[in-house]
Amino acid sequence: MKGAPFKDKRVIVFDLDGTIVRLSVEWISLKNKLMNEYSKIYDESCSFESVSACLSKIVERNDNHVLESFIDTIRQYELEKIHETQPIEETVFFINNKELFGVKKNTKLAILSLNTRKTIISSLKLTKIYNKFDIIIGREDVRKWKPNPEGLLKIQNHYNVRREEMIYFGDLRKDVLTGNNAGIDAFYINELISLVHKKKGFK
Numbered sequence: 001m002k003g004a005p006f007k008d009k010r011v012i013v014f015d016l017d018g019t020i021v022r023l024s025v026e027w028i029s030l031k032n033k034l035m036n037e038y039s040k041i042y043d044e045s046c047s048f049e050s051v052s053a054c055l056s057k058i059v060e061r062n063d064n065h066v067l068e069s070f071i072d073t074i075r076q077y078e079l080e081k082i083h084e085t086q087p088i089e090e091t092v093f094f095i096n097n098k099e100l101f102g103v104k105k106n107t108k109l110a111i112l113s114l115n116t117r118k119t120i121i122s123s124l125k126l127t128k129i130y131n132k133f134d135i136i137i138g139r140e141d142v143r144k145w146k147p148n149p150e151g152l153l154k155i156q157n158h159y160n161v162r163r164e165e166m167i168y169f170g171d172l173r174k175d176v177l178t179g180n181n182a183g184i185d186a187f188y189i190n191e192l193i194s195l196v197h198k199k200k201g202f203k
Contacts, residue, residue: 005185006103010165013155016113018171019189020091021123023115024084027051030077034070041066052114052145059143071116071140078119087127090196091169091189095129100199108159111136112151112168112178135159147174149182156182 006012017023034054038046042061048054051074058067099105109132113120117138124130135158137151144150156166168179168186179186 004102005167005187006098006101006107008165009103009107009167010161011108011110011155011159011167012098012103013110013112013152013166013168013184014091014095015168015170015172015175015189016111016115016120016123018088019169019175020088020095020111020129021127022086022088023078023119023123024081024086025078026080030074033073033077037070037073055145074139075116075118078116079122082119082122083126085123085126088189088193090193092127092129094192094196095132101195108134110134110155110158111138112146112155113137114139114145116140147177147181149178149184152178152182152184156184 014020031048031051031054034051035046035048038044038054038057046054046057048057055067055070058070094101095109098107098109111120111133115123115138117136117140120136120138121130124133135155137154139145142150142154152166152168156163163183164185166184168175168184169189169192170176170178170186171189176186176188
């Protein structure tokens, strides 16, 4: 991320967990629970590499009832320890002071996350930045999950902007791949954190 990365950007999109906050969720336990439930429902042995892979198989089966049930389970796990959520201070500083980094005042902020909508909203409210975001795309808002670009393209369509007018930040390789797959600039959040540390106003 060199030069003036935000010069022509009209929309900045963030992932949530690992990017804006750190959630306290038993991810391995959740994944195992979903795998066991899947095996019981469909009488089929499974070993999914991710929660999204599990849900994608349910989407392929066009089984909306089971999909909603699984998303409910994910939501419960995410919210169980929501008050242990820890803000990533550098990212929060950037969001609250974006004009210091060459971001235009009317630039919109959005969320694309694999977390559920209620988790995203609760985390942003706990961090006191909920009002900074214009649109939130959570787990239940798409049927193809990262690194599929559906979520980013949905945000693009919402704002009716060109892809080069957007930028996406996340903490994982699949976040960067999501941007690449959408034709949208995407960077690891550590690059933004480094940028924040270079500003004298950050302590």
